[in-house]
Amino acid sequence: MFDVAGSGRLVPMITVDHLTKTYGQFRAVDDVSFVCQQGRVTGFLGPNGAGKTTTMRVMVGLTPPTSGRVTIGGLDYGSIPNAGRHVGVLLDASAQHGGRTGREILSLGALSMGLPSSRVDEMLALVGLTDDEAKRRLRNYSLGMKQRLGIAHALLGDPEVLILDEPANGLDPAGIRWMRGLLKGYADRGGTVLLSSHLLNEVELIADEMILIGNGRIVAQGDKRSLLARAQGSATALVMSLDNAALQAELARRGHLVEAMGDGLKVNVAPEEVGRAALAAEIVLTDLRAGGAGLEDLFLELTSASAREGTGAVPPPPPPPPHAPSPVPTPGGHA
């Protein structure tokens, strides 16, 4: 199959270019720029109200932007003929008529896009909705079923691009795993996926690229490795030893921030550094592990810091050590 990601040749499919959307004084989306590459899954992450949905709505022409533009494959969404055949969209799984059955909703979509009705059955089978469930009215669907139906609707037209807003919302763990496989396979076959979430762990495992947005601005973007590298900068280690006091003194002498935590110590440095300190001071360690510095912390730190600037609600992140690789551009600094 056509392998884009593997060839190392990146082909931008969705291009968001200095997009801004304001409502009165409120800047819902503030000079946002990013690119979704073909054949890759791009995760769009941010807390509720960060501007993800607004950005995606502008993408498909439902919200007029204040300034900036979005193109899909070089085209404005509105100028793509029979858009559903090229771009699959799921913005809100509940935005369907509650009185229509699942099958009827897909049938209307298939009729609009000019697809045979067999396509409806294929999609129902793909997302695992039984005949019985397809005959039920949407208002009797659980959120998870609505999401499956919404994904089926997005895939109806066999599109090259998928734009999904919080698709995992309401899915059970098995459903999330299923969706992960589905989207991964889709991207491996050359499709482009943009999916948003406010939960990192939903996205972390499938996204090749992540865009972190907070308060309408992009706070970080890049692949997982470069983001993790950034996260390492604020790493902490949890350590226990036979002589905590001596270890604490040694770590402090080396300039690390140490505090007692439970039966052990919490150190603002990577575990490796703690190991070296213990070796030098000849202290026996009984437990040493990373203190949970990962994407989660970075995500929370970046997004909450931008969301609550200066209120002190969130402890400021420790200053990154000089060797920390600089992360991919912050606030909209993408060319």
Added chain:
Amino acid sequence: MTTMPPPPAMSAPSAPPSPGPVLDVSGTRPIPFWRLVLVELRKSYDTRAGFWLLATIAILVSLVEAVIMISTLVNDSYVYFEDFAGTAGGIASILLPVLGIILVTSEWGQRTAMVTFAIEPRRSRVVLAKLVVGAVASVVTVAVMLLVGLVCTLVCEALQPDLTYWEMEWWLPLAFIITMTLTMTVGFSMASLLLNTPAAIVVFFLYWYALAIVLFVIADLISGFEEIAPWINFQAALDPVWSWSLETAEEWGQLIVSAGLWIALPLGLGLWRIVHAEVK
């Protein structure tokens, strides 16, 4: 058998990598307008609201026709085909505008506009398709009205052949189609202006019936106003349609001017609103 999308038609790997990421849409034709009409037509009766509205009209019509038929037979009075057909059409034309309203407002009440306009981003085409559905509904209603008239008259013919007449003005169905379509369009424009089902229904009935009565009353009270009234009172301007006597240029002018005020103006504003609204 997962039917996953094929990669975009990016031709051979030997293609130069630089010329960009263009989505190949050369093989895709836009959604033809007739298909949009078909979709909107199906949407008009595949929900309970639409279905029961049509059912209500049918039930009301049958009830009234039954009453007329029974009283005719009991009293041994004359009856014309036109009576039955006209009654059916009259009742239907009161409620049919509500269908026009629901066509538009349910997209907002149920938030399906998000899906509809994502599939067809050229929103005015969707609105136009809905208008065509309204016109189709008027034609179908008139056909049904003639059928009901036929059945009722046949029954009377069988029971009292001497008192039953088949006369009907040839233009009556046409007059019904024209006025029903126009009335439906008034409801439609109210709906596109308000985008809310109950509000649109209430405002429509006030606008269509109450305002016309107010204008008639004013024309009666204030001398001189009766000169202007037909130009701004659409109901009055429709009169010549009902008697199929739309002959003078003045009458045509009055119909067009008042239709412009009553229909084109709100419809234009409503259309502008729909096309520019943020769809949530």
